[in-house]
Amino acid sequence: EYIDFKRIVHHILDRFDFTLASGDVPKKYTIKRELTTRDIYVEIDQDRMTQVIDNLMNNAIKYSPDGGLVTVRLIDTQNSVILSVTDQGLGIPQKDLPHLFERFYRVDKARSREQGGTGLGLAISKEVIEMHGGRIWVDSIEGKGSTFSFELPFTVFDLDDEGWDDFE
Numbered sequence: 001e002y003i004d005f006k007r008i009v010h011h012i013l014d015r016f017d018f019t020l021a022s023g024d025v026p027k028k029y030t031i032k033r034e035l036t037t038r039d040i041y042v043e044i045d046q047d048r049m050t051q052v053i054d055n056l057m058n059n060a061i062k063y064s065p066d067g068g069l070v071t072v073r074l075i076d077t078q079n080s081v082i083l084s085v086t087d088q089g090l091g092i093p094q095k096d097l098p099h100l101f102e103r104f105y106r107v108d109k110a111r112s113r114e115q116g117g118t119g120l121g122l123a124i125s126k127e128v129i130e131m132h133g134g135r136i137w138v139d140s141i142e143g144k145g146s147t148f149s150f151e152l153p154f155t156v157f158d159l160d161d162e163g164w165d166d167f168e
């Protein structure tokens with residue numbers, strides 16, 4: 001099913017802003033949106049993709065100080081779309097980076113236990129993204145913050161200036 005990806009992202013972020021405004025949050029945050037002005041259509045499982053973005057957002061908030069800034073960027077390339085979530089939180093030690101997407105892997109067990117969670121979010125996210133033919137990765141500097149990104153390929157057809165291409 002082809003879905004307007006930018007709309008989905010706006011919806012999800014609206015929900016985070018709404019929750020914040022309701023005051024029912026353990027921690028405050030500011031979300032900054034940097035989303036391409038172009039419409040982006042991708043063939044995705046909307047519920048699972050929502051689960052992925054939710055997890056990246058929840059992580060960004062959970063592993064940041066109160067009032068942290070979370071920047072969500074959506075860009076399109078020739079044949080893919082890239083979504084990234086950047087925080088200015090704890091960051092992740094270099095040595096942990098290769099393991100982050102493994103099941104139950106958590107940086108600093110003691111700290112993570114306090115924060116709650118199972119350590120499954122990123123493993124599931126990776127599964128979902130790869131199921132869609134994409135990839136997911138992280139850039140992080142300990143003490144400065146992290147950026148989690150995923151890239152999804154456009155599939156089957158292209159929309160050019162003349163309208164719909166033949167896509168048999």
Ligand code: ATP
Nearest residue numbers: 059060063091106107112117118119120121122146
């Ligand atoms: P849950 O299953 O509820 O998502 P979790 O958030 O601990 O639990 P993951 O989302 O898989 O599990 O993340 C794995 C670990 O990676 C986290 O425990 C945390 O140590 C580290 N991590 C993930 N995102 C960030 C982030 N934005 N900043 C710092 N550390 C992070």
Ligand code: MG
Nearest residue numbers: 055059121122
């Ligand atoms: Mg998580």
